Amino acid sequence: MTGMPLLSLAIWIPILGGLLVLATGSDRNAPLARILALLAALAGFLVTIPLYIGFDTSTAAMQFVELSPWIRPFNINYHLGVDGISVLFVLLNAFITFIVVIAGWEVIRDKVAQYMAAFLIMSGLMNGIFSALDGVLFYVFFEASLIPLYLAIGIWGGPNRVYAAIKFFLYTLVGSLLMLVALLYLFMQAGGSFAILDWHQLPIGMTAQTLIFFAFLAAFAVKVPMWPVHTWLPDAHVEAPTGGSVVLAAIALKLGAYGFLRFSLPIVPDAASEYAPLIIALSLIAVVYIGFVALVQTDMKKLVAYSSIAHMGFVTLGFFMFNQLGLEGALVQMISHGFVSGAMFLCIGVLYDRMHSRNIADYGGVVNKMPKFAAFFMLFSMANAGLPGTSGFVGEFMVILGAVDFNFWVAFLAATTLILGAAYTLWMYKRVMFGHVANDHVAELDDINAREFAFLALLALCVLAMGVYPFPFTEVMHASVDELLRHIAVSKL
Amino acid sequence: MNFVVPDFYPAAAEIFVAVMALVIMLAAAFARGVRWLAYALAQITLIGAAFITIFVTMSGEVVHTFSGMFVGDLLGDFLKLLIYFSVAIALLYGRGYLADRKLDRPEFYLLAVLMTLGMMVMVTSNHMLTLYIGLEMMSLALYAMVAFDRDSARSTEAGMKYFVLGALASGLLLYGMSMVYGATGALDFGSIHEALYYQSANKTVLLFGLVFLMAGIAFKLGVVPFHMWVPDVYQGAPTAVTLLIATAPKLAAFAMAVRLLVFGLFELVEQWQAMLMFLAVLSIILGNLAAIAQSNIKRMLAYSGISHMGFMLLGLLAGVVDGDRHYAFGAYSSAMFYAVSYVIMSLASFGMVLLLSRAGFEAENVDDFKGLNKRSPWFAAMMMIIMFSMAGIPFFIGFFAKLAVLQSVVAAGHVWLAVLAVMMSVIGAFYYLRVVKVMYFDEPVDTAPIHAPADVRVLLSVNGLSVAALGLAPQGLMYLCGIALLASLV
Numbered sequence: 001m002t003g004m005p006l007l008s009l010a011i012w013i014p015i016l017g018g019l020l021v022l023a024t025g026s027d028r029n030a031p032l033a034r035i036l037a038l039l040a041a042l043a044g045f046l047v048t049i050p051l052y053i054g055f056d057t058s059t060a061a062m063q064f065v066e067l068s069p070w071i072r073p074f075n076i077n078y079h080l081g082v083d084g085i086s087v088l089f090v091l092l093n094a095f096i097t098f099i100v101v102i103a104g105w106e107v108i109r110d111k112v113a114q115y116m117a118a119f120l121i122m123s124g125l126m127n128g129i130f131s132a133l134d135g136v137l138f139y140v141f142f143e144a145s146l147i148p149l150y151l152a153i154g155i156w157g158g159p160n161r162v163y164a165a166i167k168f169f170l171y172t173l174v175g176s177l178l179m180l181v182a183l184l185y186l187f188m189q190a191g192g193s194f195a196i197l198d199w200h201q202l203p204i205g206m207t208a209q210t211l212i213f214f215a216f217l218a219a220f221a222v223k224v225p226m227w228p229v230h231t232w233l234p235d236a237h238v239e240a241p242t243g244g245s246v247v248l249a250a251i252a253l254k255l256g257a258y259g260f261l262r263f264s265l266p267i268v269p270d271a272a273s274e275y276a277p278l279i280i281a282l283s284l285i286a287v288v289y290i291g292f293v294a295l296v297q298t299d300m301k302k303l304v305a306y307s308s309i310a311h312m313g314f315v316t317l318g319f320f321m322f323n324q325l326g327l328e329g330a331l332v333q334m335i336s337h338g339f340v341s342g343a344m345f346l347c348i349g350v351l352y353d354r355m356h357s358r359n360i361a362d363y364g365g366v367v368n369k370m371p372k373f374a375a376f377f378m379l380f381s382m383a384n385a386g387l388p389g390t391s392g393f394v395g396e397f398m399v400i401l402g403a404v405d406f407n408f409w410v411a412f413l414a415a416t417t418l419i420l421g422a423a424y425t426l427w428m429y430k431r432v433m434f435g436h437v438a439n440d441h442v443a444e445l446d447d448i449n450a451r452e453f454a455f456l457a458l459l460a461l462c463v464l465a466m467g468v469y470p471f472p473f474t475e476v477m478h479a480s481v482d483e484l485l486r487h488i489a490v491s492k493l
Numbered sequence: 494m495n496f497v498v499p500d501f502y503p504a505a506a507e508i509f510v511a512v513m514a515l516v517i518m519l520a521a522a523f524a525r526g527v528r529w530l531a532y533a534l535a536q537i538t539l540i541g542a543a544f545i546t547i548f549v550t551m552s553g554e555v556v557h558t559f560s561g562m563f564v565g566d567l568l569g570d571f572l573k574l575l576i577y578f579s580v581a582i583a584l585l586y587g588r589g590y591l592a593d594r595k596l597d598r599p600e601f602y603l604l605a606v607l608m609t610l611g612m613m614v615m616v617t618s619n620h621m622l623t624l625y626i627g628l629e630m631m632s633l634a635l636y637a638m639v640a641f642d643r644d645s646a647r648s649t650e651a652g653m654k655y656f657v658l659g660a661l662a663s664g665l666l667l668y669g670m671s672m673v674y675g676a677t678g679a680l681d682f683g684s685i686h687e688a689l690y691y692q693s694a695n696k697t698v699l700l701f702g703l704v705f706l707m708a709g710i711a712f713k714l715g716v717v718p719f720h721m722w723v724p725d726v727y728q729g730a731p732t733a734v735t736l737l738i739a740t741a742p743k744l745a746a747f748a749m750a751v752r753l754l755v756f757g758l759f760e761l762v763e764q765w766q767a768m769l770m771f772l773a774v775l776s777i778i779l780g781n782l783a784a785i786a787q788s789n790i791k792r793m794l795a796y797s798g799i800s801h802m803g804f805m806l807l808g809l810l811a812g813v814v815d816g817d818r819h820y821a822f823g824a825y826s827s828a829m830f831y832a833v834s835y836v837i838m839s840l841a842s843f844g845m846v847l848l849l850s851r852a853g854f855e856a857e858n859v860d861d862f863k864g865l866n867k868r869s870p871w872f873a874a875m876m877m878i879i880m881f882s883m884a885g886i887p888f889f890i891g892f893f894a895k896l897a898v899l900q901s902v903v904a905a906g907h908v909w910l911a912v913l914a915v916m917m918s919v920i921g922a923f924y925y926l927r928v929v930k931v932m933y934f935d936e937p938v939d940t941a942p943i944h945a946p947a948d949v950r951v952l953l954s955v956n957g958l959s960v961a962a963l964g965l966a967p968q969g970l971m972y973l974c975g976i977a978l979l980a981s982l983v
Contacts, residue, residue, distance in 0.1 A: 025870075070968070071893070071967060071968045071971065072968055072972075073968065073971045073972065073975060074896070074897070074900065074971075111866075114870070136896070139887070140887035140888060140892070141887075143886050143887050143892070144886065144887050144888050146886070147881060147886065150926070150929075151929075151933060154930060154933055154934040155866075155933055155934060161934065162930055162934050165930070165934070166923070166926055166927075166930065169922070169926055170919060170922060170923060170926075173918075173919050173922050174916070174919050177915035177916070177918060177919060178912065178915065180896075180899065180915060181899065181903065181908065181911045181912055181915055184896075184899055184900050184903040184911065185903055185908060187900065187903075188903055188904055
């Protein structure tokens with residue numbers, strides 16, 4: 001499989017496909033745009049499968065590496081490669097894009113070509129982020145991915161979409177520009193190299209490490225998002241179209257967490273361990289406080305958005321305890337959250353398409369009218385709450401075990417998520433789905449059609465498979481996580 | 494006394510343009526009826542000059558002539574080519590606009606050619622006097638063009654303002670030159686450099702002179718605190734003229750800064766770097782903050798231009814650190830790359846304003862871009878590319894320009910400056926995003942179809958796409974800037 005530039009294909013097939021879809025022009029050609037988009041998304045997904053099959057789980061080295069000079073005066077290279085940490089995200093991203101295209105099939109009627117193109121281009125850019133091994137290349141993909149999401153929220157979003165789109169863009173831009181300065185500083189320190197792997201080996205003094213750590217934190221904390229810079233997320237989620245919410249939750253939030261693993265921990269390990277208590281504290285606040293905030297939401301999307309923040313708090317918590325269980329648990333949690341939160345937003349989208357309301361109070365007794373849908377929604381809600389047997393459980397359980405190893409009280413606070421998560425998710429489920437048929441609108445609901453059934457079933461399969469047998473996922477990570485932990489343990493001072 | 498006939502050969506392009514200016518003048522006098530003639534002649538002049546520059550004068554070596562008043566080098570050749578290119582495009586974009594307003598008189602094209610000649614003299618000057626003559630030639634032509642719409646109060650007011658302030662700045666510049674002359678006894682940059690190198694000059698007088706020179710440069714670049722004319726002139730001038738002011742003269746002003754500061758006064762680098770830092774920081778802050786409040790897109794682009802020029806200065810001020818000249822070359826070429834990128838983006842942005850204008854309607858408010866995505870998805874996408882590029886979002890050229898400059902700033906050890914610059918870029922991103930917002934998220938108010946001749950449409954599309962294409966492959970342009978500087982600095 002080494003002959004094909006698989007990672008380049010995974011990046012450029014969706015982007016070029018997106019441009020091709022754009023070329024179909026106005027909504028008169030919408031059916032053509034849809035089919036082209038589906039083909040591009042499918043092709044984009046298919047080329048990522050050999051990445052998994054051909055992946056050598058015994059090594060932590062970068063695989064499927066592609067390296068060619070891009071901008072010589074600055075020694076910037078087109079340098080791609082994946083290890084056990086990133087390869088799964090490339091797959092997840094390609095898979096979710098495929099789902100998003102299907103989910104927007106009939107629902108989006110306005111500017112279909114632009115909608116599909118935005119999501120395809122975004123998918124390619126995100127693959128670029130996960131596989132870039134050059135600092136500038138990473139940054140370029142990282143920033144460029146803001147554009148399609150900004151447009152997606154602003155064009156197809158809800159009533160307050162403009163505010164949400166601009167807030168989203170500026171919030172993320174502030175952080176990432178600080179990171180750019182840090183990247184340039186590292187470039188100088190490394191004697192003119194933007195290679196991330198060189199930076200991993202670079203000795204850096206403590207003051208510089210601290211500054212770089214906080215510059216990275218500014219970029220990644222906003223993206224994760226960590227408390228207290230999370231406020232853009234509920235707005236963006238609520239206003240975004242369903243596809244936008246799915247991509248945001250399933251992929252975009254992972255970018256920040258991935259950044260911690262690729263940049264913060266290995267490049268500035270001493271500052272990372274110095275300030276680990278801070279990150280752990282912020283993560284616990286996210287888990288507990290945001291959990292309570294989620295409990296009082298009256299808007300379904302907002303509720304899931306807050307639950308995403310809480311779950312991502314779990315991820316950062318797992319990273320900064322610096323032990324195997326915590327790190328792997330966090331990675332599993334990220335993948336699982338990609339499936340589950342994506343599925344939750346899709347379920348809400350299914351309801352919203354029929355009722356045009358996200359208010360919990362407008363629903364009630366939906367199960368009477370939509371039994372098939374209710375079953376799926378039940379499964380995803382349980383997964384969101386972390387029920388054993390679903391993917392949501394595996395990651396949370398591993399992180400909590402890691403936390404017990406680390407400090408009892410941290411573990412204790414982290415474990416409250418199991419209660420809080422169950423409380424807010426199931427309480428919402430109860431209010432929306434159970435009881436008597438609440439009003440005439442609910443009485444007129446139709447159950448999901450074959451298309452909706454298909455994408456929900458696909459996701460349900462993933463959630464269950466990962467919950468029952470997570471080994472195929474963890475197996476891929478082992479070598480890389482081991483190597484990362486060994487690397488962090490050595491001081492760079 | 495023996496009179497030596499100077500070598501005219503290196504100045505072939507300037508001479509050609511000067512002769513053609515006279516031809517256009519004759520055409521203006523005797524063939525007024527033929528409306529397209531002056532325009533065609535102007536374009537022929539620019540294309541011809543480009544040919545001469547490429548095939549006749551460009552040698553890669555540094556040639557002095559006219560008793561050392563004129564220098565032919567790669568830096569000059571490269572900048573001249575860019576100037577022809579941007580003036581030619583600006584004239585092409587503006588032609589329909591001028592015709593709609595009955596402003597397409599032959600004199601306009603005459604002035605444009607004279608302005609070009611002035612800029613050419615500026616970029617090839619090796620002497621204070623040639624520099625000054627070139628500057629005045631460019632400026633006088635611009636004053637007249639700003640006030641070209643003589644029935645419009647705003648246009649004449651802008652012309653007046655520009656003239657008064659410009660004359661003041663020229664005075665300051667001249668005063669500074671006289672002080673430098675007093676201190677060093679020389680007017681050509683080579684001799685000034687030598688005098689400073691052997692430290693035979695009076696430092697106090699020299700520093701006074703430097704301050705005045707800096708004021709002149711700052712005025713021409715339009716950076717704070719000499720920026721007051723920029724928004725008023727940009728707004729008041731007919732948009733086709735704004736387009737001319739906002740593009741090629743920035744290159745000429747960059748050349749002037751480099752010739753004066755790097756070629757002439759390099760021994761004072763510590764002093765002028767400190768002054769540039771002051772100018773750059775103020776411009777970046779004020780330009781970006783003031784741009785937020787603008788509802789007129791020409792004013793907004795004016796303030797954004799102020800901040801861009803400030804950003805460009807960051808590259809110039811990062812050359813020498815504690816006497817170490819190791820980074821100077823990289824820093825200056827990053828500034829040049831920034832100036833060139835800015836001109837390309839600026840051409841496209843004002844080109845879009847011209848595209849949306851039509852007879853009796855000036856598309857000069859941000860709101861006039863409302864719903865452009867519904868009216869013309871293609872040009873909305875072009876404008877989006879330009880705006881994101883100006884905001885410094887990758888994959889567009891604006892990002893790599895910022896990256897190059899920031900890299901030199903960080904290399905020079907001014908990390909705080911880099912942080913300030915990027916924070917201000919966030920503020921900048923807000924107003925560029927607002928343009929994207931009105932184009933994509935709002936409903937159109939103006940539903941008239943976009944009418945523009947095919948050549949403008951095609952060229953504007955190429956212009957917009959080049960912003961994206963150069964972002965994917967910025968290496969070539971970076972190399973060109975580097976080579977041009979390297980071959981000239983030796």
